Amino acid sequence: MGDFNRGGYGGGRGGGYGGGRGGGSRGGGYGGGGGYGGGGGYGGGGYGDRTGGDRGGYRGSGRGRGGGPPGSSFVPQNVEMPKPIRHQTLVACENNAGREGKPVDLISNYFKLSTSDKVVLHYNFDISRVPREGAKTGEKSSPRSRSNSSSSESMDEIDARLERFIKKFSPVVLEKLIVMKPETFKDIPYCYDGYKNLYTTKMIDFKVRQISQRISLKEVEDYYKKVQPDLSEKVVSIYEQLIRFIMGKQYSTFQRKFYDMTTIQSGKSDLAQFVNGYTSGVRMTEVGLAVNLHLKTTCILHTNFTKLSDLTARFGIRPRSFSQLGEVNRMIRHLKFFTKHTKRELTYSIDGLISKTPRDIKFKQRDGAEITIQQYFQNEYKIPIEDLPLVKTTGKQARFLPLELCFLQPNQFLSNSKIGSQIQNELLLKSTNTPNVYFSKLDGYAKKIATTDTELQKEFGMELNPNPIGLQGRVLPTPRQVGERGSLFRPVRQYSHKWAVVCFDQSQNNRIKDFANQIIGKARACEINLKDPHPVVCIALNSPGDINNIFYNIAVKAQAKFIFVGIPQRSTGGMTPSQIYGLVKYHCDQLYGVVTQCFKSDYISEAPRGYFENFLLKVNGKLGGLNAVVDSNALRGLPFQMEKCMMVGLDVNHPAETEALSTSVSAAVGSVDPLYSEYVASIRAQKKDKDEMIKKLNEMIFDLLNGFHKSNNSQFPDNLIIFRDGVSEGQFEKVIKTEIPLIQAAINKTGKKIKITLIVVQKHHNTRFALTEANTSGRKPTYNVPSGTVVDNTIVEPLYKMFYLNSHFSALGTSKPSKYVILRDDLNMSADQIQKLCFLACYNSIRTRNVIAIPTAVRYADLCAYRSKIHVESQRMMVDTVMQEGDNKEEIEAKIIEKLNSVVQVNVNVRNRLYYC
Incomplete structure (x- = not known):
């Protein structure tokens, strides 16, 4: 299975010093313990779905749509909407379709999947350790016994590391097995999930302990002919896995999404580039199984960065300058890099930079003499090492490597936690597509799936229709609202309580009173009458504890019941803007019981057009009014x-x-x-x-x-x-x-x-769905569906009582x-x-x-x-x-x-x- 220590002491293949187990120091870097691992997180995903409505901001993982030019949902020239195809309903949804509303023809991002009667064999592809000498047949062997395992590493931890290794290298093992046994796998059509599940339509002539399952794909036909009441998830997952297996050879994958690396495009930032792709899933619909395709766009590390030292230098990491380690570690944590100073390249994952340099850390050699990492590389490899922060690798037995010897792997995907707000905003724009562009791009991906490895698809009885499914929706009547624009249904005409304005950005000190007067004037225009505020003040924050003192003085001593709070757009007092916002809400909501309305401090100088009108809608509602x-x-x-x-x-x-x-x-x-x-x-x-x-x-x-x-x-x-x-x-x-x-x-x-x-x-x-013909009744033509569009047929899942409702109209992107x-x-x-x-x-x-x-x-x-x-x-x-x-x-x-x-x-x-x- 190879050496889990990746070339540390005892591995004998070079790389990093194996620290803590005695012996020599053959390899690339010191491998002791400890060190600052840096911040940051790993997770997230591509952005997408800029859908309009009131849904401001993004939480958690992103939601996707592919790349393309930014802009509104109005129709650009020269991009035609693909022609959808209607299909016969086979099994209707549990609830009968509604009738109210104006009928409208729609295109969906579903593509009909035809199936045939096949039997699929499911093999559990399991990789186990080589048995110890003298072990009984079938007995699994441990790489080390409990008695000689390190006290800091339990058997459970060893098993977990083995499981991670197997999950990572199972595809490689299967490829080697096929090369070693070509006669066994000859004419065997198969798809593989990259871990433990192997599906074939023919028996493998190999020593097999047990076939996990024989799965009849005739279940699909039986369900849609109403012979059986349900369709097992296992059958649906086989088709989903087959598509993933086929397209995984064509595209790069990240978080179960496919990305076309030929679409890499640069933006304003020198840190990241953008790449387009899609995600897919097989769904049950009223017309049979269908493939649901959806565009995605995500970020990769800019291809200009080949050395880790160049990337860290972008953050100002220089000798004796370690104040920005936290910021750089959020960016580089879990990035992959390799070293070239040994006879072969070795790949690692970054945990972070530490504040110590190669001349700060010493280790003992076999002769008992101590040597610094800097001296070791000079003596062993004749490489002069600079006095830069060391790179700490991930893993139980971390290694510390000189920064300048670390080379970045190309085309590394970046999670949302690694990119700042500027890149996120640009990613959002890159993810925004008008409906005709959106469906035109999907049309290309659908055709690619339909024409790739058709022999394998045929063996599994699968055929994809690359034309999107068409259907009929309905537009529900728009209700009359009381409270037209320019007036409020129930304004707070007289707010008798004390209120205040506080800003934590002292650069706005000379303008804060004018801002308070603007609030009063705009509120009166909406029939909200506010008295003069007290206090109106800009205060510097030096620590989180200052916030408690400030709101105690305003809420308890000055007895303000409503406070407008300006949040600085830069870190201050050791706190980020989001941390300041959170502490404001905690103190006011929970400790002092005062209502707050926060705003960006930069808006004191110049607020965006229409800002105060929307701002005061929330103020009126929080004060008990109704808009x-x-x-x-x-x-x-x-x-x-x-x-x-x-x-x-x-x-x-x-x-x-x-x-x-x-x-x-x-x-x-x-x-x-x-x-x-x-x-x-x-x-x-x-x-x-x-x-x-x-x-x-x-x-x-x-x-x-x-x-x-x-x-x-x-x-x-x-x-x-x-x-x-x-x-x-x-x-x-x-x-x-x-x-x-x-x-x-x-x-x-x-x-x-x-x-x-x-x-x-x-x-x-x-x-997603859109109009098949552009709506030209508005200021500009658009394919986005009107507010109140409901879909309760064709693409709905027949197992549930369900429907889709596009309650709002989206001026940007493709509505969701x-x-x-x-x-x-x-x-x-x-x-x-x-x-x-x-x-x-x-x-x-x-x-x-x-x-x-x-x-x-x-x-x-x-x-x-x-x-x-x-x-x-x-x-x-x-x-x-x-x-x-x-x-x-x-x-x-x-x-x-x-x-x-x-x-x-x-x-x-x-x-x-x-x-x-």
């Missing part, structure tokens, strides 16, 4: 009374893999008024689990029901319309079996029979619909009723007068969960400033969770306000 609401007449025809129904949004915010603490925050918000404009919230923190279910949902729903009870003359609602975010198809059954009983338990405590409608809202999917799946409906609504309900539920947000991309209730839950996550992070940051070495972060996290889950989660003064908006 615009759907006319109540629009809700006629729905089977419930508005005043006896609560709209509920549920969401869970999970930590990224790179975050220090693994706390998830769940939020539930519920409406308490007939206009669905006032909401109460309930928050719980929980340890992140794989199932991602809301653990204390019974408590949270009961909190909401009590909030409704207090606001409605001691009456509970008759109906709960619940929108659940953050759930995938594989978790639907868990929601039904786990969360719905918790909701019912909360209802039972009221002693009233309350009907439940639970609808899953999915944002993270790859379905939201996916709705009905898991329970005690009201027995028709398809038309439930689609109308979901469309109307996307109105009445205080953040905009326009309709948004998802129901307002679930958007508020999303914002509330994210705000609570900021509270957790900010408390952790406050703890970290005084944390001592050896403190247990798990225990600290438990204390934070306990605090967040106390009776008062946010201060009582803001709990029933939309503080999170």
